[in-house]
Amino acid sequence: MDLYSKRKYLIIGLFSLVSLIIVIRLFYIQVIDSSYKISAASNVLRREINYPARGVIFDRNGKLLVYNQAAYDVLITPRELKSFDTLSFCHLVGVDKAELISEINKAKSYSRFKPSPIIKQLSSQMYAVLQEQLFKYPGFFIQARTLRQYPSKIAAHVLGYVGEVDQKIIDGNPYYENGDYIGRSGIERAYEDQLRGIKGISYKMVDVHQIVKGSFENGRLDTAAVIGKNLVSTLNADLQAYGERLLSGKVGSIVAIEPSTGEILVLASSPTFDPGLFVGRERSRNYAKLLSDPYKPMLNRAITSSYPPGSTFKLANALIGLQDGLLQSVRYSCAGKGSSPIKCTHNHETPLPLISAIRESCNSFFWQSFKSEINHYATPADGLDAFRKSLLEMGLGKKIGGDLFSETSGSVPSVAYYNKYYGAGGWNSLTIRSLSIGQGELLVTPLQLSNMVSLIANRGYYIAPHLVRGIQENNVALDTLHFEKHVFAAGAANYEMIVDGMEQVVEKGTGRTTAKLDSLTVCGKTGTIQNPHGEAHSAFVAFSPKINPKIAIAVYIENGVWGAKYAAPIASLIIEKYLKGKIAPNRQHFEDAMINSDLISTMNIEHGD
Amino acid sequence: MKKSNSIWFNLDWITVLLYLILVFLGWINIYAAVYSDEHQSILDIGQKYGKQLIWIFAGIFLAIMVLTIDSRFFTTFAYHIYGITVLLLVAVLFLGKEVNGARAWFEFGSIALQPAELGKFATNLALAKCISQFEFKIQKMRSYLILVAIIALPAILIILQNDTGSALVFAVFVFVFFREGMNGMVLFWGFSAAALFILALLLDQFNLLIFLLAISLAAYGVLRQSTKEPFIGLGVLIGTFLAVWGINSLAGLGGTPLQLIVITTIFDALLLIFYGIFRHVAEVWRIILFFIFAVCISISVNYFYSNILESHQRDRIDQVLGIKNDKLGRGYNVNQSKIAIGSGGFIGKGFLKGTQTKYNFVPEQSTDFIFCTVGEEWGFVGATTVLGLFLILLIRLVAVAERQRSQFSRIYGYGVACILFFHIAINISMTIGLAPVIGIPLPFFSYGGSSLWAFTILLFIFLRLDASRTKNLR
Known part of the structure; x- marks a missing residue:
């Protein structure tokens, strides 16, 4: 019938061929190529982080040291921004226009689709106002966070601060990501893992305008935020505050320990600062200001500054001599050939036995005892080795290893050290004699000094000093922490000799005028440390009461003239306050004098050390 | 009345059934595309799916109307219909409302009419009438010129409306000519x-x-x-x-x-x-x-x-050929469309579970990109099924065209098949990045009364002609 009817097959063939091509293409993009599924997920999924509240920190009596307050970050998604009244927005949140615009540009260059914070840590008052007005500003949203708050502005160095993570931290630990906060120092740093809790992550489905439409797979992949654990610190907040007050106007530090437990009651460093300065939007400005302060208020001198211990070291020296059986019955004179070249600084009866020598802080006695300790061994090198080993066992010149962050080790010079200067065999006890009275190359931290006193107070052991005694979850004690017990066995009777000497220091020796309490036996030792740069440093170590001691303390005041002038009254005031609750009227003037004294304004600032 | 003369008896019910299935599937997918949890009812006429339901019923009414018209009406008035359509196409250039840069719509209150849609069946009728004349010999040069003129007139008017996509549809009549005896070399040169x-x-x-x-x-x-x-x-x-x-x-x-x-x-x-x-x-x-x-x-x-070419047209071609790959600019639609379809996988995410379409990542997803919803929610299986239904419809139309006694009906039938083919092939291809985005709807699926009615009329005129297939119509 018609010539071309076979062409219908060509046309049907064309229809089929095109359909086949489409089916092949569909098969490729739907079944073979999985990249579209990933793109679809990234289109529609938004990962939201729920920040848990950081654990709070209590003092040993349950007083709050750090807690949290809500704060709010303002974030933008640049793609959704519409033009808005910048001026009134700036007014709402209290930033200037140029700053706002630069933050928005930064956010845009980061990503047009992902939200970036442009204003951080808005106060709850500003948040309340902004929240009402937020509908006027499409593309803006608010994310809640918590900020650290400090009810009393104490213990800045101990508590440490929290700061935003940097790239190094992010690279080193997969938990952290951009915008997270981490403890940067102090307890915040040492107990970061307990305090931070665990971030919650939830996956939300968003539409093309980034508006949340619901949870993904009914929240199957979401994880709940776990609130941070609370810490019970060993600090006594009242005593800490008192210590900080006593230190005002001075450069120095106080470390007080409960000897039986190694719990640190006070750890104060002066000058100090308000820990609240590191919180909120003024943070970086305050940080820069503190950093440029010549007195270095951010330095925690109690654990990161090492000083020569001066005469307080004579206790350690004596302990080693007693352990070696050299000092139990000996008397050394501070005049004559044997005492040379270290003479005594003041007149006292001579020769003296150990207990009286401690009372009188007789330099000659301890030089001669040191000489006998070194010469007790075959060579000076062996002698020094043994001497140094004993000091390290006492926790001097090394990191004690409690829970303190950024503790320095100090140093006890080694044989190698002297060999380097004088050659092997080129030195003897005379060459290194300044060690005997705690001067020269010997450097210890105030923490180590107080720990040494703790060892004596315990008559033979110390527990690594620490700042946290317990961890709580939901206000239930989780576990008590255990810290290592270190023994330095020198014989009970020998310890009693030193204790007796220390008692006499306060009863009738160098500490009698400023450290003696009517109501309590205080056992102490003063130290006056030669300082080539200015006034001598003032040091005092003590514990009390003599039997069953409750507190061991070390106070170190830079340029404090002599041991009994500043360090001894401060230490005794803290002991009195702690054990008696108040200062006896006849000692009130010490308290006033300490609080009101000002060494800083007359001090030479030493740069670069 | 004898039973064999009844329209209802002679109607090709297979095609009618395919039509109803496709329209229904289209409506379901429009519902899925604009679905939101807050929406009240599937019949809410405030929403697109509610409106589309009205368009569908109106379309079925139109179909019945077309079927009641005497088949000789279409042969007799083919040129008149063509002429009126051309006039409307001219008029819309001056009186039409501009939407998205195209002056292609007449507005009557809430109803908008796109004369370009009428152009398809009007031109098809005119071509059928022209080729089926006794004296017409398709191989002559003069005949080619006449046919090209019939096509070019509405096509150029549509291009002037700035609706190049719809104008390109007219090229598809070349397959009708081929079936009617055009020299195969023309197709060869065309493809070359x-x-x-x-x-x-x-x-x-x-x-x-x-x-x-x-x-x-x-x-x-x-x-x-x-x-x-x-x-x-x-x-x-x-x-x-x-x-x-x-x-x-x-x-x-x-x-x-x-x-x-x-x-x-x-x-x-x-x-x-x-x-x-x-x-x-x-x-x-x-x-x-x-x-x-x-x-x-x-x-x-x-x-x-x-x-x-205008710059956006250049860009669309560049995207398909892979010369440019700009996923956030010109290529955004196609890229999002491919993501939606590609993420559907083998069996799809399930009805109303398509995240890409539900959350509006694909622009124009209820109109030109409705196939995304099919691909995402019903997967490869669903997409292939829909494509298969379309192919069955096309083959059925060819078969029905071939059984016509009159050449007029056959030519018209091939025209219908080819027009549908062009729309289906190009629309689906553009959603999966095989063809440039030229903005033509997917027949029976895409949201919108004007295109649904135009395809319905186009199809049912042929079914009306087929119901009188024993007559010799000219």
Whole structure:
């Protein structure tokens, strides 16, 4: 019938061929190529982080040291921004226009689709106002966070601060990501893992305008935020505050320990600062200001500054001599050939036995005892080795290893050290004699000094000093922490000799005028440390009461003239306050004098050390 | 009335059923595309799916109306309908409402009418009427000119409305002509031109010329049924090129590679012409002609591409050819569309569970990109099923067209099949990045009354003609 009817097959063939091509293409993009599924997920999924509240920190009596307050970050998604009244927005949140615009540009260059914070840590008052007005500003949203708050502005160095993570931290630990906060120092740093809790992550489905439409797979992949654990610190907040007050106007530090437990009651460093300065939007400005302060208020001198211990070291020296059986019955004179070249600084009866020598802080006695300790061994090198080993066992010149962050080790010079200067065999006890009275190359931290006193107070052991005694979850004690017990066995009777000497220091020796309490036996030792740069440093170590001691303390005041002038009254005031609750009227003037004294304004600032 | 004369008895119910299934599936997918948890009811006429339901019922009413019209009405008034449509297309240029840069809509209150949609069946009717005349012989040059004029008139008017996509549909009538006896070479040249168009955009001139030379040699071999001669030709070409290249470098003329190959080509073409004359090889002329045609096309492509196309049209072509890959700019729609379909996987995410379409990542997802919803929620299985239904419909239409006694009905039937084919193929292809985005709807699926009604009328006129298939209509 018609010539071309076979062409219908060509046309049907064309229809089929095109359909086949489409089916092949569909098969490729739907079944073979999985990249579209990933793109679809990234289109529609938004990962939201729920920040848990950081654990709070209590003092040993349950007083709050750090807690949290809500704060709010303002974030933008640049793609959704519409033009808005910048001026009134700036007014709402209290930033200037140029700053706002630069933050928005930064956010845009980061990503047009992902939200970036442009204003951080808005106060709850500003948040309340902004929240009402937020509908006027499409593309803006608010994310809640918590900020650290400090009810009393104490213990800045101990508590440490929290700061935003940097790239190094992010690279080193997969938990952290951009915008997270981490403890940067102090307890915040040492107990970061307990305090931070665990971030919650939830996956939300968003539409093309980034508006949340619901949870993904009914929240199957979401994880709940776990609130941070609370810490019970060993600090006594009242005593800490008192210590900080006593230190005002001075450069120095106080470390007080409960000897039986190694719990640190006070750890104060002066000058100090308000820990609240590191919180909120003024943070970086305050940080820069503190950093440029010549007195270095951010330095925690109690654990990161090492000083020569001066005469307080004579206790350690004596302990080693007693352990070696050299000092139990000996008397050394501070005049004559044997005492040379270290003479005594003041007149006292001579020769003296150990207990009286401690009372009188007789330099000659301890030089001669040191000489006998070194010469007790075959060579000076062996002698020094043994001497140094004993000091390290006492926790001097090394990191004690409690829970303190950024503790320095100090140093006890080694044989190698002297060999380097004088050659092997080129030195003897005379060459290194300044060690005997705690001067020269010997450097210890105030923490180590107080720990040494703790060892004596315990008559033979110390527990690594620490700042946290317990961890709580939901206000239930989780576990008590255990810290290592270190023994330095020198014989009970020998310890009693030193204790007796220390008692006499306060009863009738160098500490009698400023450290003696009517109501309590205080056992102490003063130290006056030669300082080539200015006034001598003032040091005092003590514990009390003599039997069953409750507190061991070390106070170190830079340029404090002599041991009994500043360090001894401060230490005794803290002991009195702690054990008696108040200062006896006849000692009130010490308290006033300490609080009101000002060494800083007359001090030479030493740069670069 | 005898039963065999009843329209309802003679109606092709298979096609009607396919139509109803497709319209229903379309409606379900529109519902899924605009679905939101807050929406009250599937019948909410405030929403697109509610409106589409109204359009569907109105469409079915229109279909019934069409079926009640006497079939002779369409043959008698084919030209009149065509004429009125052309007038409407002219009128819309002046009176129409501009939407998205296209002045293509008449507005009557809340109802908008797009005359371009009417253009399809009106032109189809006119072509059917024209070709089915007794004296009409399709192979004549004069006949081609008449047919091209019938097509070009509405097509140009639609291009003037700035709706190039709809105008391109008219090209599909070439398959109808082919079925009615048009010389197959026309299709061959047409496809060649299209292929060259794409190649000219993809290749630089040097490589394009080498490609054309290779094709010509191969074609020559096929025409001469010889494998020896193309290889001799290849040797001559390479030899000439080396000679030209050697002279160029020795004489230091500094000719570019393109210039060298052009000189080689001209020289060898002259050689081939002499060979053809002296050896009386007729195929030489066809090859030369093909080659000249190809070169002309390639040169004009670049002119057309950079001077006549608008920048967004250029970009859409570039996206498909992979010349540009701008996922956030011009390519955003297609990229999001591919993501939606691609993420559907083998069996899809399930009804109303498509995240990409539900959360509006795909622009125009209820109209031109409705296939995304099918692909995402019903997966490869669903997409293939829908495509399969369309293919069954097309094949059914060809079969129904072939059973017509009158040529008019057959031509009209092929026109319907070809128009639907073009829409289906291009619309689906553009959602999966196989064709440039030219903004034409997917028949029976895409949201919108105007296109649904136009496709319904187009189809049911044919079903009405088919119901009278025993009559000889002219």
